[in-house]
Amino acid sequence: MKHREHHKTHRVGWLRAAVLGANDGIVSTASLVMGVAAAGAGADNILIAGVAGLVAGAMSMAAGEYVSVSSQADTERADLDLEQRELAEHPEFEHREMTAIYVERGLDPELAAEVATQLMDHDALGAHARDELGISDTLAARPVQAALASAGTFAVGAALPLLVVLLAPMPAIMWAVAGSSLLFLALLGALAAKVGGAPVFKAASRVTFWGALAMALTAGVGALFGVTA
Template sequence: MSLHEVHKSHRVGWLRAAVLGANDGIVSTASLIIGVAAAGAAKDNILLAGVAGLVAGAMSMAAGEYVSVSSQSDTERADLAIEKKSLEENIEFEIDELTQIYEERGLEPNLAKEVAKQLMAYDALGAHARDEIGISQTAGARPVQAALYSAGTFTIGAALPLVVAWAIPGDHLIKTVAASSLVFLALLGGLAARAGGASIAIGAIRVTFWGALAMALTAGVGRAFGVVA
């Protein structure tokens, strides 16, 4: 029998990037297809726009995630370097600093100091990284992982409305792409919520609402600026 509860927080890093990538892939590609179709473009041009959107979006997501998470990682490393130097130069100050943190969390002063000393004897930098700075192994920044998850899931998400647009006749393309994309978004939101231990219904409704709004606005732009009456 396990003495540990099963928590979901270790999934935060990859789950955020994966959900963001797939959601953006579905919403942006479906909206692009619907907007171009609403403007009266030929089916070949609609599909070309969708494929271009898939490639550009996947690269944009990968680059954006990598740069963003790399910046977070750089900040974490800089903070750890400062903390390491302080531990080398003024260990008593660092013990007192950690003691105060534990006192503020409810420990008695003597117990707080003893806990601080024992934790620092085991792993001083790790104790300060976790309890003073808020950096942990679970939530640590992983730029390459975030970029790969984001780009990969964007591609999968974008491929779904693109395949539907390719398979459906032009007369029914807009309605079918919109309806199928909303179903995909609802499933994605529900699966992401389940993986994260949150409400499946709320997760599904949240992404479906914003996806529907994006597609409606893009369709409106396409009709307003379309080349065919």
């Protein structure tokens, strides 16, 4: 009988960026809309502010993700280059280093030395990258993927409260945006948890709580400093 395990780790890179983008899109745009609405702005001004927030936020997410993940990729590349030089110049030391790693993980010294020998004969740099540095193909930094995932999902997330602004009557905009955005956040948290294999209720509650707090604070600032039309 076949036994198949469906792990989720390979989704970590793009899932993190996608959830971050969508969450920021909903929270920042909904908060902006509520802050402007609480200040007494009209529907047109609220919509303009929201669209501007969508464009600026998507570009900011893309740039931020690309720069930060590129820095991670640069560090990984530098470590791999250093490890490649060490393997060429001090192969015996590197073999002892790998042996010590496997002994620490529970193998007896003889077996650990044999495992290190076989893995290094097969792919020395790959073995050291994975077991010494913690770098693997699954978790390697991918700047372009992270930037596109964050920007795209931010735009989708930001579009949801803007759609509510277009459809809701002016007197009900704040409540409509707040209620629908909390629903969107709960669904996002649940979906992300489902895709990642994590507890659904915990994830949905977490994003909903922080989204509600952000919207409440922004609306409060808008009401405090705004001028009623």
